Amino acid sequence: MTFDPGQLGRSKADLAEALRVLRRRAGRTQVWLAKRCNISQTKLSNIETGRLTPGLVDVELLLSALEAPPELVTEITALARLANTEWQGKRASWRRGLEKRQAELAGLEAEASTLRFFLPAMVTGLLATPEYIRASLRHSPVDTSRTVSKKLERQAVLYDSTKRFTFLLTEQAARWAVVPPAAMAVQIDHLASLSHLPTVRIGIVPSNSSLTRGPMNTFTVYDRRLVTVETFTGRIVFQDARDIAEHLEVFRMYERQALFGDEARELLGEWAAACRS
Numbered sequence: 001m002t003f004d005p006g007q008l009g010r011s012k013a014d015l016a017e018a019l020r021v022l023r024r025r026a027g028r029t030q031v032w033l034a035k036r037c038n039i040s041q042t043k044l045s046n047i048e049t050g051r052l053t054p055g056l057v058d059v060e061l062l063l064s065a066l067e068a069p070p071e072l073v074t075e076i077t078a079l080a081r082l083a084n085t086e087w088q089g090k091r092a093s094w095r096r097g098l099e100k101r102q103a104e105l106a107g108l109e110a111e112a113s114t115l116r117f118f119l120p121a122m123v124t125g126l127l128a129t130p131e132y133i134r135a136s137l138r139h140s141p142v143d144t145s146r147t148v149s150k151k152l153e154r155q156a157v158l159y160d161s162t163k164r165f166t167f168l169l170t171e172q173a174a175r176w177a178v179v180p181p182a183a184m185a186v187q188i189d190h191l192a193s194l195s196h197l198p199t200v201r202i203g204i205v206p207s208n209s210s211l212t213r214g215p216m217n218t219f220t221v222y223d224r225r226l227v228t229v230e231t232f233t234g235r236i237v238f239q240d241a242r243d244i245a246e247h248l249e250v251f252r253m254y255e256r257q258a259l260f261g262d263e264a265r266e267l268l269g270e271w272a273a274a275c276r277s
Contacts, residue, residue, distance in 0.1 A: 011082035016050035018076050019062055023048070026066045037061040053083050056240050084240040102150035109157045112222040116166045116251050119173045120215030123187065125151040126158060127167060127194060127202075132187045135179045158200055165200045168254050170215055171207040175271055185275035192268040195261070203258030204267055211257060213250070221247055 023033055030048070034041040039058070046052035047062075054062075059080040063073050109115065117124055125133055133148050140147075158165060174191060177184055195202040205215075218230040227238045227247045238244060259267060 011079055011085075012053055013050050015053070015059075015076065015079040015083045016048055018072075018079060019054075019059070020048040022063075022066055022068060022072065022076070028066065033062065033065055036065040054080065055084065056080050056242060081240050081243070084238065085243070086237040086239075087234060102147065102154060106150075106154050106157070108222055108226075108228075109154065109163075112225070113162060114164050114223050116221040116248075117168065118215070118217075118219050118247075118251055118254065119167060119169045120218060121170075121173055122176055122178065122218075123169065123173060123191070124167070124218075126155055126165075127191055129183070129187050129190050131179050131183045135183075158194065158197060161199060163199055166203065166255070167201070168203045168205060168251065168258055170205045174204060174268065181275040185272040188268050188272040188275065192265045192272075195265060195268075201260060202264060203255060203260050204264045205254055205258045206267065209257040211253070213253065215254070219247055219251075221251060224248070 023030070030041050030044050034044040037044075037058070039061075043052065047054045047058070056077065059077060063076060068076065117126075122136065123132060125136075128136070128151070130148055130152060133151050134144060137144050137147055157163065169191070174188060175184070179187065191202055194200055205211075220228050221244065222228075224241075224244055225239070227244050229236045229238065229247075238247070258264075
């Protein structure tokens with residue numbers, strides 16, 4: 001599926017209208033359709049007025065019950081996927097302040113119990129040293145000190161015993177020289193240290209791993225509820241179950257190739273020593 005970020009804001013209203021029009025053209029009442037799809041009439045009403053965004057499964061049930069023609073099924077299904085996708089532009093985040101973005105991330109992390117981070121290029125803020133964080137903000141027009149402070153505050157979530165974190169880092173992500181060699185050695189040592197936490201699994205995917213699918217985007221999966229995908233100009237939030245499932249499949253593929261525990265720490269130790277030398 002391809003889309004223009006500008007479409008995302010309109011898709012929810014368009015989806016609600018399309019489903020409402022389709023039902024009326026089929027000559028069916030909300031009561032009939034709700035009963036046929038085994039949902040409440042209140043839920044259907046909220047879907048048709050745009051107060052509730054239906055998942056793809058609900059949309060498929062509605063389309064099937066109304067015997068929608070194939071061309072409409074294709075069109076409305078595409079709208080449903082767009083409606084379950086959100087675009088958050090980087091410039092808008094900068095205008096609002098990255099401290100607010102840190103608060104939003106902290107909220108997502110607080111709500112989730114199982115978090116999976118795929119990191120193909122750089123270390124995430126949850127695993128970063130203050131110097132690494134400061135350097136990574138060098139090209140962002142933000143209050144660096146406040147943002148660094150907020151990022152460091154978020155790291156406390158790693159010690160929450162009710163949560164489980166899995167971080168997959170490619171060799172490039174672990175070794176990318178965001179800071180000078182001595183500081184990179186400290187950062188790499190920090191990764192090894194955090195890997196001892198009972199709540200944290202840190203996997204390293206060596207550059208010589210045999211994989212047919214290249215690492216393309218940083219992404220985070222929060223439980224099975226949503227996925228955030230980072231791009232150069234912003235982030236996409238997927239809430240459709242199929243998009244989430246596909247990202248989990250990609251995650252598991254890399255997880256099978258990753259080194260964990262003592263093997264990962266041994267590799268990190270070699271890289272830290274190389275920085276110091």
